[in-house]
Amino acid sequence: MASWIDRQKNVLDFTLSSLLRRKGKNLALLAVYTLLVFLMASVMLATSAIRKEASTVLREAPEMVVQRTVAGRQDPIPLAYLEKIRDIAGVVSSDGRLWGYYYDPVVGANYTLLVPREDGPDPGTVTIGPGVARARMASTGDTLEFKGASGALIELVVGDILSTDSELVASDLVLLSAADYGAIFGPADGLATDLVVRVANPRELQTIALKIAERFPDTRIILRDEMLRTYDAVFSWRGGILAILLFGVVLAFVIVSWDKASGLSQEERREIGILKAVGWETSDVILMKFWEGAVVSLSAYFIGVLLAYIHVFFFSARLFAPVLKGWAVLYPQFRLIPFIDASQLTALFFLTVVPYAVATIIPSWRASVTDPDAVMKGIR
Amino acid sequence: MMRRTRSFGLFMLGLLVLFVLMAAHAALSVRGAGPVLREEARLVRRFELTDLCLSTEANYTRHLSLADFHTAFQDHPLALEHFPSGALLGPPPHLRRSHGQLD
Numbered sequence: 100m101a102s103w104i105d106r107q108k109n110v111l112d113f114t115l116s117s118l119l120r121r122k123g124k125n126l127a128l129l130a131v132y133t134l135l136v137f138l139m140a141s142v143m144l145a146t147s148a149i150r151k152e153a154s155t156v157l158r159e160a161p162e163m164v165v166q167r168t169v170a171g172r173q174d175p176i177p178l179a180y181l182e183k184i185r186d187i188a189g190v191v192s193s194d195g196r197l198w199g200y201y202y203d204p205v206v207g208a209n210y211t212l213l214v215p216r217e218d219g220p221d222p223g224t225v226t227i228g229p230g231v232a233r234a235r236m237a238s239t240g241d242t243l244e245f246k247g248a249s250g251a252l253i254e255l256v257v258g259d260i261l262s263t264d265s266e267l268v269a270s271d272l273v274l275l276s277a278a279d280y281g282a283i284f285g286p287a288d289g290l291a292t293d294l295v296v297r298v299a300n301p302r303e304l305q306t307i308a309l310k311i312a313e314r315f316p317d318t319r320i321i322l323r324d325e326m327l328r329t330y331d332a333v334f335s336w337r338g339g340i341l342a343i344l345l346f347g348v349v350l351a352f353v354i355v356s357w358d359k360a361s362g363l364s365q366e367e368r369r370e371i372g373i374l375k376a377v378g379w380e381t382s383d384v385i386l387m388k389f390w391e392g393a394v395v396s397l398s399a400y401f402i403g404v405l406l407a408y409i410h411v412f413f414f415s416a417r418l419f420a421p422v423l424k425g426w427a428v429l430y431p432q433f434r435l436i437p438f439i440d441a442s443q444l445t446a447l448f449f450l451t452v453v454p455y456a457v458a459t460i461i462p463s464w465r466a467s468v469t470d471p472d473a474v475m476k477g478i479r
Numbered sequence: 480m481m482r483r484t485r486s487f488g489l490f491m492l493g494l495l496v497l498f499v500l501m502a503a504h505a506a507l508s509v510r511g512a513g514p515v516l517r518e519e520a521r522l523v524r525r526f527e528l529t530d531l532c533l534s535t536e537a538n539y540t541r542h543l544s545l546a547d548f549h550t551a552f553q554d555h556p557l558a559l560e561h562f563p564s565g566a567l568l569g570p571p572p573h574l575r576r577s578h579g580q581l582d
Contacts, residue, residue, distance in 0.1 A: 108484050115483040153531050155516055159524035164545070173547075196527055200538060209535045215526055230532070264518045270532045271541070295527050319547065321573070326529055326544035329571035333543060394487065401494035408501050412508070427536040436512040437505035 107390075110383065114390040117370065129395055131355060136403025136451050137410070138348045143443045144411045145419060146334035151438035153330035156268060157323070161295035163304060164196075164321045165311060175290035180315055184296060187310050189303040195291025197280050201245065201273070208234045208429035210273045214280045222276040224258035230270030232260045234429045243273075248285035255279060270431030352451065356458040371466045384467035385460055392459030396452040403451075404444065412437045544571050 118125045165184070167176035176195070184193045197214035210231055220226050225243060227235075235243060237257050247253045261269045281287060298307055308320045371384055410416060415434055424430045522528065530542045539546035 111487065112484045115487055119483075149531070149533070152516070152519075156519045156523055156531070157529075159520045160529050161527045164529060166545070200541075209541070211532075211535075211541065213526055217525075228532075230535070261522070262518060264515045265522050267531055267533075268519045268528055269522050269526075271535045272526070272532075274526070321529070321544060325571065325573040328573070329544040330531070332572040397491065398494070401491075401498060405494070405497055405501060408505075412505075423534045423540075425534060425536040425540075427534060429535045431532045431535070436515065437508045439502065439505045 107386075110386050111390050111394075114387050114394065117387070118391060118394065121366070125395065128355075129399055131351075132395060132399035132451075132455070133403045133406070135348055135352045135355070136399050136447070137406045139345060139352075139451070140404045140407030140444075140447055141410050141416060141418065142345060142348075143447060144407055144437070144439065145416045145435065147440045147443055148411070148435040148438050150330055150334045151440075152267065152436055153334075154327055157326055157330070160323050160326050162298055162301065162323050163296040163308060163311075165294040165296060165315075165318050166321070167293075167315075167318050169317065173293075175287055175292060176294055176318070178289050178291055180318075181294065183314055184294065184311055187307055187314075189298050189300060189307050191297045191299050193294055193296045196293050196295055197277060197287065198292045199280075199284055201283065203234075204246070205244070206234045206428055209271065209427065210429070211271050212273045212275060212280060212283065214277045215274055219276055220258050220274055222278045223256060224276075225255045225279070226259040226261060226272075226274040227257055228261050228269040228272040229263045229266050230429045230431050231273055232257075233432070245283050247282050249282075253279065253282050266431050267433040270433070271429050349450075352454075356454050359455065359458040359462075367463075368466050371463065372472070375467060376472075381464070381467045385464055388460050388463035389456060392456035393452075395459075396455040400448060400452050404447070408437070411435060546571060547574065 165176065165180070167174050167180075178195050181193050181195065184190060194216060196216075199212050201210045201212050202208075203210060208231075227237065227243070232238065235241075237243060237260075239257055239260060241257045242254045243257060245253045245255060255275065261272065275283075296307070296311070298304055304322055304324075308322060311320055312318060374384055374387075375381075410418065412435060415432065420430070530544055532541065533543075534540040
């Protein structure tokens with residue numbers, strides 16, 4: 100056992116010397132490799148954290164949302180629908196939600212205006228999300244102007260600002276009274292933006308949804324399960340953002356590995372030839388190349404994942420921010436909670452370290468089974 | 480003779496220690512995130528919210544789960560349009576239901 104360890108140490112020592120002889124090339128390779136692992140790990144960590152947080156937080160979302168479609172567009176839904184919905188067996192309660200989007204021409208940001216059903220702000224005041232406060236540089240007691248449906252400017256006093264802890268769910272929220280909502284968007288007597296339905300038994304959701312759809316063919320129904328699955332799907336491996344971002348990175352990694360697997364440089368071939376000439380066995384050469392691959396890939400994996408962790412959870416994935424931010428002015432500045440998915444890190448390990456190690460060994464094995472003289476002369 | 484091996488060993492050990500520290504930081508952060516998650520969940524329940532606020536660029540990326548395909552001529556996720564977030568965030572799965580496996 101001791102001799103086996105000594106052998107590994109000797110080969111590793113030789114490998115490190117060999118790597119240091121081509122310092123520039125190997126450092127560049129390590130940098131590129133680390134960058135690829137960093138990008139893949141950043142995407143994985145960020146999306147996994149968003150998925151986990153969404154699944155935790157949105158468990159409290161309404162069980163069922165009913166929207167109305169008129170002439171191919173979502174339209175306010177009559178509150179008269181509520182009575183018939185409440186008549187359906189299994190429905191505990193049903194209420195209208197008043198909410199809408201408001202484009203603020205002052206800063207060019209979009210807000211989500213919402214009327215809380217209970218404990219909402221008094222008429223003339225608003226409670227704003229932290230993102231709105233940032234965009235408008237507003238604090239409690241300041242006045243925000245909104246352009247009303249009649250064209251008149253409506254001034255609302257900021258009564259409260261939601262805590263920065265709520266950034267991920269309420270960054271762009273403007274909570275206001277039903278009267279102010281009506282003044283901004285026009286009176287909506289007997290109408291709501293959509294309806295929320297609560298049921299006694301969650302297993303009856305599908306049946307109740309079908310009954311609502313039968314009674315009101317102009318509606319579409321979104322279940323809480325569908326809301327949860329949306330985030331699970333959009334931020335999963337197969338989801339849009341991951342698939343698109345990972346595609347480029349994986350392709351780059353394949354090119355690096357392919358370059359390694361497709362052959363050795365003249366200098367590396369000569370080195371193998373000399374080693375064989377001085378008495379190294381094929382297995383020694385392969386062991387040396389295994390260590391070479393392991394040194395580079397393990398270093399790149401650990402450094403890449405650590406940098407990705409810092410990037411995502413200490414700097415709020417700043418590199419990806421422009422993707423989600425797009426042309427928006429109001430951008431939620433949330434700090435993701437580091438829910439680490441160990442299986443994803445393991446998958447990343449096998450996706451990056453193993454193929455590279457194999458790609459390093461194959462051409463070396465080809466070179467080491469050839470006659471040393473031929474290898475040194477550069478003949479295959 | 481063994482200097483480089485030892486240096487590399489120490490280097491890898493350092494990285495492993497940092498890795499363990501990273502896992503410990505994550506575990507502690509998740510444990511300490513209880514109040515934040517509770518506050519978010521409280522707001523979701525109180526205001527009957529349906530989505531996370533990840534992007535405020537387009538309605539279908541602000542309210543991902545309320546996006547739809549069926550309203551005529553409406554932009555939708557992955558449509559050829561000019562919002563970067565819309566081009567990257569896919570449509571919700573309930574819009575991609577198939578009627579059955581054909582293969």
